[in-house]
Amino acid sequence: MQQLKKEHFITHFSAENKPAYKVRLNETFAVETFDCYGGKITSETQLRTEVDIPFINPATGPIEIEGVKKGDILCINIQNIELDEAGVMVLYPGMGVLGEDVKETDTRIIRVKDGHIQFNSQLQFPAAPMIGVIGVAPEKGAVLCETPGDHGGNMDTRWITTGSTLYLPVFHDGALLALGDLHAAMGDGELDGSGVEIGGKVTLQCTKLAGAPAIGMPAVETDRAWFLISSAETVEAATKKGMRAAANRFRAAFGLGFNDAYRLLSATCSLEISQIVNPLVTVRIAVPKAVLPDLFAPGPLL
Amino acid sequence: MQQLKKEHFITHFSAENKPAYKVRLNETFAVETFDCYGGKITSETQLRTEVDIPFINPATGPIEIEGVKKGDILCINIQNIELDEAGVMVLYPGMGVLGEDVKETDTRIIRVKDGHIQFNSQLQFPAAPMIGVIGVAPEKGAVLCETPGDHGGNMDTRWITTGSTLYLPVFHDGALLALGDLHAAMGDGELDGSGVEIGGKVTLQCTKLAGAPAIGMPAVETDRAWFLISSAETVEAATKKGMRAAANRFRAAFGLGFNDAYRLLSATCSLEISQIVNPLVTVRIAVPKAVLPDLFAPGPLL
Incomplete structure (x- = not known):
């Protein structure tokens, strides 16, 4: 298995x-990543x-995915x-949604052991690893790794x-995938401006859909639902775009x-929050698979 | 079992x-409700x-809960x-988050059968019954049943x-509970401005906590989490209040x-959306029971 180094x-x-790297479709490969602070x-x-x-959120790559076309x-x-053995959570006045309530700057190193986060000597909870930054080259220009968009990020x-x-x-042949900014845990909203920021190694496999209808934004699939991932300057704008x-x-x-599509959406889909602390906010429209089995279905299913 | 009628x-x-009604603590009782359009x-x-x-959202009650004190x-x-046998979903230009995209006024009567919503002749999905309006007399004044607040609603x-x-x-001896505005299904956000609006009958049992720490807002408990329910003029203000x-x-x-409480919140709690279409918006801070077993625990657990 190819091991793509974080350097x-x-x-x-x-x-x-x-x-910096090249992988084939269907190849399983591993990507080593820094935490968001390098x-x-x-x-x-x-x-x-101090x-x-x-730069924030260095993302390992770019990785050319052979055979993937614009x-x-x-x-x-x-x-x-x-995950690595320990993550970090910093704070300083102004950071996150309640930044005005933060009176002092401090740092916590938080260990992760046996799948649990050791928040302090007495309080533990299960780790919930996730990838903060993952994306491809955007259609135009250069987008800071700190910022989400239709390219991911x-x-x-x-x-x-x-x-x-x-x-x-x-948007470009080969896609130019890159990823980093793992979290050992993070609640929806990323409310203090960070998760448990950590480095680690991610194992991935890429395939492609050719000729599928364009969604115009990232989407993620779990066992139960499709999530359309919409980023914009405000929650309201991101919500409208995703809806x-x-x-x-x-x-x-x-x-x-x-009208009926809008009704069906209101009755069955949920507005969820990914984060409200980055340069653009990110929301998700959760579409249950019980309603729409295939997000990429090309034509009338009925 | 007492049957409290919607009249x-x-x-x-x-x-x-x-x-209008009186029930005792621990008594199981049933409450008949209109849909939000009476x-x-x-x-x-x-x-x-046309x-x-x-008035919108008539709420059956008030129900005095004997033995409950301010x-x-x-x-x-x-x-x-x-649930009743059928619900309704109306639409008109301007309604809900995408109201600007609604070009015509129309109404759908939507049947519910065997626990499934028959959205149209071909599309069905499981019903997910819920209570839209439920609350007690607020501390001061009169709050329209259309509006959420610290009293519920x-x-x-x-x-x-x-x-x-x-x-x-x-806020007042006897609480003065009332409820109505059931939905056969509704996604988080209530994005078109309505769920599948329906009447029905709710079976309830009330107990009380005396001497517990005040949360200052409604909360709901499920198997997995506590949800602090915060309403305010904007998502941002409601989020800060709940956090x-x-x-x-x-x-x-x-x-x-x-700082550590804020970190713990960011690492483990999620900002969720209840609705963004009422006179005040409503968000939830979801606190996992794996982190906080009892929301109303009085003192240091550690």
């Missing part, structure tokens, strides 16, 4: 980046306000996430985890008019 | 309302824009929700369902400083 990483998703914070004496970190949909099956979506399949639009994509799929799949 | 209902939650829409020829509905927390165990929260326990602050309540509980339960 090759990007700071921006861009078609200008030259591939591994620079390893002690509780290091305060975020550590020089020139216009395809890249399907990324996440087979395993192996810093989506901080906890369903991007072991056993899930992530679907990304492909329009879901309503369009209902129209195409079931031959419904707009 | 006695309120249009505002208020301590000024005289009790049962006035029964045919697809009736358009919402039907005169003088300052207690009312615990409402929802034992069963029995139109929270449109899908975990307020069979098997859950809802916790409401009690502060959750962080306060972590501080009290685990003896943590603010």
